[in-house]
Amino acid sequence: MLRGSALRIALRQLGRNRVRTALTSLGVLIGVAAVIAMVTIGRGATARVEQDLAGLGQNLLFVHAGGGRQGGPSGGPPLNLTDAHSIAEQVQGVAGVAPTSQSAATAAYEDQTHVTGVVGADAGYLDVLTWTIGTGRAFDPAELLAGADVCLLGETARNELFGDGAGIGERILLGPISCVVVGVLESKGQNTFGQDQDDFVILPLETFQRRLSGNRDVGVIYVSAEPGANTERVQADVLALMTERRHVREGMEPDFTVRDMREIEDMLTGITGILTSFLAAVAAVSLLVGGIGIMNIMMVSVTERTREIGIRLAVGALGRDVLRQFLVEAVVLSVGGGAVGVLFGLLGSYGVSTAMELPFAVQPDVVALAFVFSTLIGVTFGYFPARRAARMNPIDALRHE
Numbered sequence: 001m002l003r004g005s006a007l008r009i010a011l012r013q014l015g016r017n018r019v020r021t022a023l024t025s026l027g028v029l030i031g032v033a034a035v036i037a038m039v040t041i042g043r044g045a046t047a048r049v050e051q052d053l054a055g056l057g058q059n060l061l062f063v064h065a066g067g068g069r070q071g072g073p074s075g076g077p078p079l080n081l082t083d084a085h086s087i088a089e090q091v092q093g094v095a096g097v098a099p100t101s102q103s104a105a106t107a108a109y110e111d112q113t114h115v116t117g118v119v120g121a122d123a124g125y126l127d128v129l130t131w132t133i134g135t136g137r138a139f140d141p142a143e144l145l146a147g148a149d150v151c152l153l154g155e156t157a158r159n160e161l162f163g164d165g166a167g168i169g170e171r172i173l174l175g176p177i178s179c180v181v182v183g184v185l186e187s188k189g190q191n192t193f194g195q196d197q198d199d200f201v202i203l204p205l206e207t208f209q210r211r212l213s214g215n216r217d218v219g220v221i222y223v224s225a226e227p228g229a230n231t232e233r234v235q236a237d238v239l240a241l242m243t244e245r246r247h248v249r250e251g252m253e254p255d256f257t258v259r260d261m262r263e264i265e266d267m268l269t270g271i272t273g274i275l276t277s278f279l280a281a282v283a284a285v286s287l288l289v290g291g292i293g294i295m296n297i298m299m300v301s302v303t304e305r306t307r308e309i310g311i312r313l314a315v316g317a318l319g320r321d322v323l324r325q326f327l328v329e330a331v332v333l334s335v336g337g338g339a340v341g342v343l344f345g346l347l348g349s350y351g352v353s354t355a356m357e358l359p360f361a362v363q364p365d366v367v368a369l370a371f372v373f374s375t376l377i378g379v380t381f382g383y384f385p386a387r388r389a390a391r392m393n394p395i396d397a398l399r400h401e
Contacts, residue, residue, distance in 0.1 A: 025337030027290025032341025034283030042276025044358035059225035105175035120208020136183030147206030298385035330382020338374030
């Protein structure tokens, strides 16, 4: 029996029971679609995490008081500007340092009010954390030094206070103080965790400390390493410097934390990778269920076509011809379901990625692997019914009612 004839007979036979054929292929379809969708959406989430963290700054470290990964105490003396200046002057490979303090306050303009975050920062903040001025200008050195009553707005804060207006030159109330808006930052949108990155106001650090917080404390010092610099080495140097400055003796647990943004990136991408693999494995189970469905239907088909098999064997067909015929039917079921599953998986993952504002990160190797696996499912689970048909005794098959 020629392969082309086997394929034509398989298509004709499957076409006679279209509903059963469609339902049999459905398990493979769902399995392939689920695997592709889970992997694509998971990879998009990982890419989104990487983009968000890259948007915070390249080769970024941050220092804050209190123990963290190192297991130090939960609290400690606050950081100060001298710490930031020492890092900038004494640590090699540092491109920029940005000491910051943060709080929350109610911003008001005319009859509009909005609760937002307030950041006190110096000139290095925009460069270190890669913020760009959209309209207006940044703080000038004299304003930073004098602690002038000026501010920069994130896009969300601007929209809440001014709507369609630019807001440049307008004076707003920010808690107990007032300040003139001199610039608006370009939007970064929401991060992977749904947090709005544009909902804040920036004051000169001197203004924030003197008029809002009432102290000289620094909450976080952001440190940007030079391009190409070994961030692990920079991190180690910062750690050594801060250990000396804060008089942490040997054997004592540090009362501060120095973290590399890459550590956080690796942790988050590792988590998303594990979740993606887990979900893909769960989805792959439906492929096995689909294979079992193919085997069951093929067993029913063998039983229904026992007399047909007996006639073929009686007129000279070989067992391998019958084996091939039923294997072709099983493969057609799995390949058809797999092909449609690839289409549904890509369309579904594209829709979910668009709705969740994730990158559409298709992995061709995963698509190909899912399709090939669906074909193997057809061969594997179709072989037993096909072998049973091929081993039938022609006389017994012809007597079958």
